[in-house]
Amino acid sequence: MTGGYRDANDRGADGTGGRRPRRNRAGAGRRTIITPARLMLPVALVGSVVFLAWGVFTRGPTQVPVLITGLGILGLTLATVAVGGAVVAWRSGTRGRGGRAFLAAFLGGLIAIAAFVCFTAAAILTLLWRAT
DSSP states (O other): TTOOOOOOSSOOOOTTTTOOOOOTTOTOOOEEEEEEEHHHHHHHHHHHHHHHHHHHHOSSHHHHHHHHHHHHHHHHHHHHHHHHHHHHHHHHHHHOOOOHHHHHHHHHHHHHHHHHHHHHHHHHHHHHHHHH
């Protein structure tokens, strides 16, 4: 072996040259692990939206407190998803996946803005509810 080149006789028995074959970069063959967070976040998101919709369409003396609670829960859920987006952006950036990092950061930022809108609406409704 001279000059860093492999000789034809240096190949492994399988013809790969003793190297491992490359995996598909798209992630084919990987299984997604269902963690409790991945299970609970969509449930919390759908549940808070349904609770908020119920508060919008139900008329009565408890309508505003239900809306405040629904907005608070939706804001917490969206903030959790935004933090997850930041983690994905950080991990993707350190692994050299710039496009995925940018998309995760952009979507996470939009979701964080939506979370702060929910928190602001809940705070304003709380102030208005207490003033009456």
